Amino acid sequence: MSRPALSVIALAVVLRVALFPFAENKHGDAPMRALIAERMVLDPASAAVPRTYCQFGPLHTTLMRPFIALDRFAPRSSRVLSLLAGLAVFFPFLAFARRLIGLFQRTDAAGHAPASTDRRAALAAFVLAVSPLHLQASTTASSEALYLLLWVLALERLLAALATGHRRWFALAGLCASLAAVTRYDAWIALPLIVGAAGLLGRRIRRAGRPGATVGGLAIFAATAAMFPAIWLLWGALSGGDPLFFAHYIASDHANLAATASARYGAIAGRARQVGVWSLSFVAAMTLPGLFVVSRALGRRWRDLPGEIWIVLVAALGPPALYLGRGLVFQSFEPLARFALVPGALLLPIGVAAISLERARAFRLATLGSAAAFSIAVWLVATVGRERIWAGAESMGALTRLDGEDRALAAHLRAVRPPGAPVMIEPFSYADIGITHAAGIPWTEAVTLIVTRTPRATMRESMLTTGAQFIVGYDRPGGWPERLPDWPRGGGERFGHWIVVDRSAL
Numbered sequence: 245m246s247r248p249a250l251s252v253i254a255l256a257v258v259l260r261v262a263l264f265p266f267a268e269n270k271h272g273d274a275p276m277r278a279l280i281a282e283r284m285v286l287d288p289a290s291a292a293v294p295r296t297y298c299q300f301g302p303l304h305t306t307l308m309r310p311f312i313a314l315d316r317f318a319p320r321s322s323r324v325l326s327l328l329a330g331l332a333v334f335f336p337f338l339a340f341a342r343r344l345i346g347l348f349q350r351t352d353a354a355g356h357a358p359a360s361t362d363r364r365a366a367l368a369a370f371v372l373a374v375s376p377l378h379l380q381a382s383t384t385a386s387s388e389a390l391y392l393l394l395w396v397l398a399l400e401r402l403l404a405a406l407a408t409g410h411r412r413w414f415a416l417a418g419l420c421a422s423l424a425a426v427t428r429y430d431a432w433i434a435l436p437l438i439v440g441a442a443g444l445l446g447r448r449i450r451r452a453g454r455p456g457a458t459v460g461g462l463a464i465f466a467a468t469a470a471m472f473p474a475i476w477l478l479w480g481a482l483s484g485g486d487p488l489f490f491a492h493y494i495a496s497d498h499a500n501l502a503a504t505a506s507a508r509y510g511a512i513a514g515r516a517r518q519v520g521v522w523s524l525s526f527v528a529a530m531t532l533p534g535l536f537v538v539s540r541a542l543g544r545r546w547r548d549l550p551g552e553i554w555i556v557l558v559a560a561l562g563p564p565a566l567y568l569g570r571g572l573v574f575q576s577f578e579p580l581a582r583f584a585l586v587p588g589a590l591l592l593p594i595g596v597a598a599i600s601l602e603r604a605r606a607f608r609l610a611t612l613g614s615a616a617a618f619s620i621a622v623w624l625v626a627t628v629g630r631e632r633i634w635a636g637a638e639s640m641g642a643l644t645r646l647d648g649e650d651r652a653l654a655a656h657l658r659a660v661r662p663p664g665a666p667v668m669i670e671p672f673s674y675a676d677i678g679i680t681h682a683a684g685i686p687w688t689e690a691v692t693l694i695v696t697r698t699p700r701a702t703m704r705e706s707m708l709t710t711g712a713q714f715i716v717g718y719d720r721p722g723g724w725p726e727r728l729p730d731w732p733r734g735g736g737e738r739f740g741h742w743i744v745v746d747r748s749a750l
Contacts, residue, residue: 245338246359248366253334256373260330260382267383268646268682269319271639272582273300274385275681278322281308281385283687285316294480299493302476303426304387319682322385330382330389333396334369340400341365341593347403347550348541348597360601367604368592371534374615376622377585378529379642387427388585394424395431395586398469399559402438403552405461406449414461418468426472429494430563430586437562438555439466445551501578502571511575518571518579522564525581528622528640529588530595532614533607538595545598553594560590581640619643635673646682649740650675653716654682656737656744664689665713668706671697672718679716703728707747715745 269275277300284291284305297305308325315321342365349361372378381388398420405413421438425431442449442462449458480487506514526535542549542557549557564587570577599607619641626638627647638644646654657667661683668691669676680690687693691710699706703715706728717724717731719741725731737744 246362246366248363249338249369252366252369252373253331255370256334257331259373259379260327263379263643264320264323264327264383266645267323267380267643268651268678269322269385270644270646270678271380272384272386272388272580274322275678276300277305277308277387278312278319278385278681279677279687279690279693281305281312281322282316282681285309285313286686287688294476294483295485295489297490299490299497301387301425301427301429301490303423303472304390304428307390308385322681323383326382326385326389329393330378333389333393334372336393336396336400337372337589338365338369340396340403341368341596343400343403343407344553344556344593345597347552348545348594350550363601363604364596364599365593367596367599367607370608371531371592371596371611372589374612375531375534375585375589376528376615376619376640376642377525377582378589380639380644381582381585384644386582388582391424391428391430392586392589394420394427395559395590398424399556399590402465402555405465406442406458406552409458409461411461411464414465415468418465418471421465421469422472425469426476429490430583432473433563433566434559435466435469437558441555441558442551445554449551495576498578499576502575505578506575514575515572518568521579521581522568522584524640525579525584526588527618528581529584530592531611531618533610534588534592534595536595537599537607538591541595541598556590556594560587563587615642646678647675647740649742650679651682652739653742653744654679656739657683657685657714657716660746661685661714666691666711667714667716668692668699668710668712669716670718670724672720672723675718676716699724699728701728702730703745704730713747715747717743717745719743 269278276298280297280300284296290296291306291309294302304325308322311321311324342361345361345364345368378389378392380386381392398417401413401417401420405411405417421431421435425435439462442458446458477487480489486492502514505517508514509517530538564583567577567579567583571579596607622637622641623643626635626641645651657679661667666689667680667683667685669679671677671692676690676692680687680693691712695710699715700709703724706712707715715724717728719725719738725743732745735745735749737746
């Protein structure tokens with residue numbers, strides 16, 4: 245491995261290991277995934293029920309379980325898998341970047357790449373190393389770090405298979421893609437597009453020289469890639485219900501989020517917001533210089549790109565294009581920053597392929613400065629001031645942490661809650677999920693996650709019907725302390741806006 249590549253890997257390790265102790269599961273469904281994995285550690289039989297995994301692919305939470313079992317309910321244990329995947333990805337990413345850069349420059353980079361290709365691959369890896377979104381994904385319990393690792397492995401082996409015609413590489417690429425598909429469902433959109441693009445662009449793909457090698461290999465890739473999704477669907481059907489329960493859950497969830505945004509911003513501003521969120525998300529994934537060089541390279545060369553690069557483009561941009569279309573046309577999809585990480589990372593080698601190596605140092609400095617400035621800016625937007633400009637902006641930055649009052653509430657509940665005591669936390673902006681995880685409360689003892697997210701007419705009735713030992717309300721207009729007539733005025737422990745009522749103290 246070249247010295248530039250080793251330097252980039254060292255930088256990636258230093259940044260991720262340094263941020264890891266300070267990061268917390270807050271955004272990107274990270275706390276919910278951790279709660280699911282914790283439940284399966286406490287009750288292994290629950291892992292045999294597909295609906296235990298909620299709307300998430302089963303692989304990520306399954307692989308989290310051994311780490312949680314070693315250190316049950318320690319918030320850091322749920323994030324170790326992401327850290328390992330976030331570091332491991334740089335090894336296949338360098339190989340993937342060399343292949344893509346070689347194709348873009350129409351040189352042979354499949355074997356021992358020339359020094360200039362190695363340097364450009366290291367440059368692409370540098371952008372990924374400082375990417376705010378990848379730093380966040382590598383230090384929280386979100387699934388994107390594992391998903392990116394599997395996708396890079398799949399596409400790198402697919403490019404190798406197309407170059408050599410070796411069917412074992414088509415099979416290995418399909419296996420990695422199949423694992424990616426049961427990690428995140430974006431792959432279910434991308435995989436048919438990859439196979440279709442490879443079929444349509446056959447004349448623009450460098451053939452291996454053996455008749456039928458590409459067609460037969462793609463058939464092997466498609467069959468292997470479909471293996472785990474088919475098993476997942478069959479498992480769901482045999483378990484007594486709708487095999488697509490997860491898809492319906494996701495569609496409903498995003499439709500509700502989009503409807504809320506549309507009601508707040510209106511039809512025109514809501515659609516403009518969709519474009520704005522996607523644009524900022526790609527900056528968070530690629531940094532501003534990275535996004536600029538990729539856009540420029542594709543704008544100049546899109547007519548004569550090799551077929552293999554078109555396959556990567558389809559794999560990267562197919563899912564977000566569909567999501568954006570749904571958001572703009574039907575306003576039924578809410579964009580989330582993390583959806584841009586994998587597409588952005590896959591496109592980075594194309595941009596650096598067009599950079600003059602004489603400008604590499606300036607590009608690295610600009611990338612590092614852009615990543616740092618962006619993360620600081622979104623943190624300020626999300627946290628500074630009594631009335632935040634946009635609390636969700638933090639989901640685009642390198643470091644995510646619970647709000648101070650949320651962290652204090654979680655620490656209190658962890659200290660005073662007896663084992664087995666249910667807790668009912670007002671689901672204000674989904675903060676109850678992160679607090680539940682940080683407080684070490686099992687999913688099955690979190691009332692708003694397994695029973696109801698809406699209280700009864702009175703606090704007493706809510707406690708009796710749900711068994712809640714603690715009810716936690718958020719002090720705001722329309723919040724539980726105002727809505728529930730028997731809420732003890734002036735009573736309970738207070739942590740910022742949160743008020744905790746203990747049934748034993750009533």
